[in-house]
Amino acid sequence: MKLNEGEIGKNYVVTGVLAEKRVARRLEALGVNQQTPVIILNKKGSGSLIIKVRGTRLALGRQIAEGIAVKEAKK
């Protein structure tokens, strides 16, 4: 599933960064990588969201969130 389809408060694990190359590299440098656990803290109807990743919070637009493939983390 894509990150923007996730739910607030749930834990996910990144399975791939499929965004456009420039954005993907930027995300990777920010620590959004395969196997990285993320939590969705906040989300708007339009699909932009705030995630917690590697100890910091990132605000992502819908377009970028769509480029991040995730799966639900086993608790």
Next chain:
Amino acid sequence: MNKENCPITVAFVGNPNCGKTTLFNAFTGAKLKVANWPGVTVERVEGETSYEGHPIRVIDTPGVYSLTSYTIEEIVTRKCIEEENIDVIINVVDASSMERNLYLTMQLLELKKPVILALNMMDIVEERGMEIDLHRLPEMLGHIPVVPVSARRRTGLDVLMHAVVHHYEEGPQGVVVRYAPQLETKIGQVEAALRNRYGNMDNLRWHAIKMLEYDEEVYKDHPLNLTGIVDYSYEKDIINEKYNYIEEVVAECLFNKEKQAAMTDRIDQFLTHPLWGIPIFLGIMALVFFLTFTVGDYLKGYFETGLEYFSEGFLAGLQAMGVSPWLISLLVDGIVAGVGGILTFLPNIFILFLALAFLEDSGYMARVAYVMNETMSRVGLSGKAFLPMLLGFGCTVPAVMATRALATERDRRRTILITPFMSCSARLPIYVLFAQMFFGKHALLVAYSLYLIGLLAAIGIAYVVHKIGGSQQEDGLLIELPEYKTPNARTVAIYVWEKVEDYLTKAGTTIFVASIVLWFVLNMGPGGIVEEVSQSFAAMIGRCLVPVLKPAGLGSWQIGVALISGLSAKEVVVSSFSVLYGISNINSGAGMTELSHILSLQGFGPVNAYALMVFCLMYTPCVAAIGTIKRETKSLSWTGGMVLFQLAAAWIMAVIVFQVGSLVF
């Protein structure tokens, strides 16, 4: 210690918003602006300090997440550490988010230059009940010195400089990040190829790794044919392995991490709420302006009394000395009225910037980018473009410079185009004066409405440009949200003092000169000194504008003159009214009554006043802002076009306001 030593050159390198600039300021005593969103420092800045007699040259670099070259900040920082003679890199790390900050550290360690890790924000780490193993951490980072500091509380600074002076010749020991065997083989092969072609280089491994990442800069400097060795970009693998290692480091060195980070999350549930986020933002801005007006006005009284005494005493003194009347008129009616009138608005300016500094330092500003993201993406910009616009409430000049943080040139120009519509602090005196003169009890509401009109105009214009330009809707927001924190008194004080200083400087220079020039054009005509102002040069110039400004309800030559002078700085519109009508203390009750009485006699009522404020809100920003825009866009024709566009927009809006207003009221 030998004082004749060459200065040691130190570069502060770190992620955005990790406290580099605060540290830099602490060392150099400089008062650079600190703000917690990316893009505040966009150029490298230099300063000097010394420790134990060693002169030390310090360089502050823009915040970066990695040493690639995808953004302006990264290019500036990388050039700085690669090309300059940097003796030691101080890697400033936000200890409260080590995982991400250490990624840059890993790259810096590969450079093989001496690196000292400054673990900043240790106070926050402690506040949250976290602990860092300061013994194990350096062991895992090639035995580089690790110094806990708090830039906010100014602790650990001497220890850091001690480390600089004593370790500036030692690089990290050994290889910190060992990659998977197949990657290491590739690195070895590239290293061999490099050595063959260029001889022994001191940072062979760094070059080899960068080449495996397909880094363009490295290939530019050291062209090398690597077919057969490097068949695709290993960047992803390299990043992943670095982060894997960082995870090990964090697992071993950081304790009690998640325990107390919940505060920010709780606040964010309200401030970034999908529904309430925007109303809360507008409410906060309303509160800022409410404080600006009420508290500012409360303090203003003292300034006015002071100015009155000064003005009277000055006049009496000049008369006693027998100074000729024309000089007295220049000094009292020109300079004291013009400059002094502006100084009485200082309390309002002070409160405005105090409130903005609180918002910035608390961590709220970056949230606004998220909150406004949908609104902005509807007009084809990312929420990030809203940050320069917010800065525009303070001053257009830094706001325009902050657009550098935006991704593309197109976004930058569109943001630059609309930023001047955000009411800067220079427009505040105009609103304070005219809203109070003509709207009495509703002054506050009227002034807030102007801020809103500016905001709506900016977004509306962005929308039109977006539609005409036919660009597609994008939502590429990607921004880091800092933790909330109690604003630091020192940071706030520096920020506010800098703004107050700017304001005073402007009063002493631009407004001073403008007042003198204005006095001359008012008192001189084609035939020399004139008795009647209507014969003066100013009146002649102003009268040319009357036909144009009449439909907007601004058809008097004095207003024309005030608006032209306002191009030097928007406050000058107010000081022009002082000089034009010879009012000594324009911001006082008596001064306002006098001016509103004179204006009413000319048929200038509340509707005219509102049209005037709207015109001042929208027309071309001051010369300083235009100059900055020209520099930033590097296009004279674009800047010229913008000026014309803003003049036209101001005229159209003022005409609409006046015509509709006259029908209704």
